[in-house]
Amino acid sequence: MAFLSVEQVAKYFPLSEAASAAGRQATFCVFRDVDVRIAKGEFVTVIGHSGCGKSTLLNIIAGFEEASSGGVILDGKEVTEPGLDRMVVFQSFALMPWLSAFDNVRLAVRAARPAWSKAEVAQHTQRYIDMMGLNGAERKKPVFLSGGMRQRVGLARAFAVTPKVLLLDEPFAQIDALTRGVIQEELVRMWTAMRNTVFMVTHDVDEAILLSDRIALMTNGPEARLAECIEVDIPRPRSREAMIDTPQYARLRNYILHFLMQGAHHLPERNGLGAMNGGGPLGVASPGRPLPRRRSAAVP
Amino acid sequence: MAEPTPGIQSPGGRHALVISLFLFGIFLLAWHLATLRPAFNPKGLSDEQLTTMEFNGDIIRTEEGSYIYDPKKARGLPGPWAVARKSVEEFGEAFQKKGTNDHGIAYLIRYTVLRFAAGFLSASLVAACLGVLIGLSATLYRALNPFIQVLKPISPLAWMPLLLYSVQDPTMTAILVVFMASLWPTVANTAFGVSALRRDYLQVARLLQLTWSRRLVKVVLPAAAPAIVAGLRISFGSALVAVVPAEMLLGELGVGYLTWIEWNNLDIAGVIFAILVVGGVGVLMDLGFTRLARFVTYAE
Structure with missing residues (x-):
């Protein structure tokens, strides 16, 4: 059984009253029929264009938003509200500007470990500060830290809680490209050591390939769907430098970019959703085999 | 830096x-x-x-x-020399009490500062609590807003006859006038600051499953602190403006009343001296307030 399973989740937003009064459709469908099964210790990424609803999906898993239908089950329990078992790393960092880097992490550790003494909390906090390479910056307020350093604090905060699932919401989108690579590799290192279950959303193809075990491709909204789920068969441990020379990397990258550039259309049932759902809970369309030709005429 | x-x-x-x-x-x-x-x-x-x-x-x-x-x-x-001579004379006998209504300038400053502090601090406490309550609940905000809108523009001095009649004590009345003057700006600003909290902070608070009281102390109040301080600052000015006429009208000894005593003495140099003292006391108290405000504000 999957550790984290997103089952038949759909999200509808109500439209304006004027639209429903005019007799038109009263709701707007962001996405529907979304199924994701994630095994324990797996790193799964959803990639898609802006506005396809991938962040909304993440918010539903986090418990910030409610699914209009379907549900999310984590470790045998349905998700109803946000909790410490699902830590989010935000695109906007979401650090408390009045707290130092250390205190930002400590606030989370104290909340997660109410039984611990102050010394234990401080020690645990310091360990994760050190692990993310924040030595020397821990007494600084976020405003005095660069974007990269801020997200290190965000990652330290999330890892320090030792959640069942880490939810990464485009975590490196606001970080300059050079720093981004460094932090991505640090995340790889961190993840290799901790083997957390991770669900990430992004629109960065390289980032997705570097970090993920599997990548789910999301079609454009409205009524977005998960088109297919591809396995990243590049052996770990990965580094960007070693990875870009592998043939798997080129093939995956091309495949995903083609998907995104062709407008991320809905795929015909047999390649897309059908393959995913039919192929068991971890439905895989392996790009190791010759890739299926997709025609844009297949839009339903 | x-x-x-x-x-x-x-x-x-x-x-x-x-x-x-x-x-x-x-x-x-x-x-x-x-x-x-x-x-x-x-x-x-x-x-x-x-x-x-x-x-x-x-x-x-x-x-x-x-x-x-x-x-x-x-x-x-009177010219500047006359006022300077008067100032030297007044400061020379700053710590003398010559009669019921003729206390040295040091005493008068002390009376005014104490009166001001009593009214301003109690009002700030009440206003901050009220503001937080209103800010946290949109319903309460809407329910109380009409009352605040009506009460806010009333000059604090307009309450004086009613207060004097009901508390029957000029000392207390003067404090209450200062109280009324410093209440509304802080209420309005605190409510705004609390209700306009950034969503990030609240999401983190929800993730960490902070209890209501901990969320208030660790997230809501620090986040709203700059808005609260801005409110206090407006209140501070308005209270400083109210304390002088309150002293004049109630005959309470203080720097505000000093202007009136000197006018009764037809000592115009004394009146100018008293005005300058009021300004000086205002500047000193404002400096102290700025020091205080630096502790609770943060840069974003």
């Missing part, structure tokens, strides 16, 4: 200081010239008129037999 703060240290600050001193010099000179009186000219006055004037004390006869104005009798607006 490395950026020089505009002040006396930086060259710009030094120029500004020079200009300030220059303008002050011009002002003093203009004041001095405008209040300069020509020497007494007895031409065209009969001996009888001169005798009457001498009898009234307007003029005195010098040893040489000519007449000059009596320097002890004030006429027209």
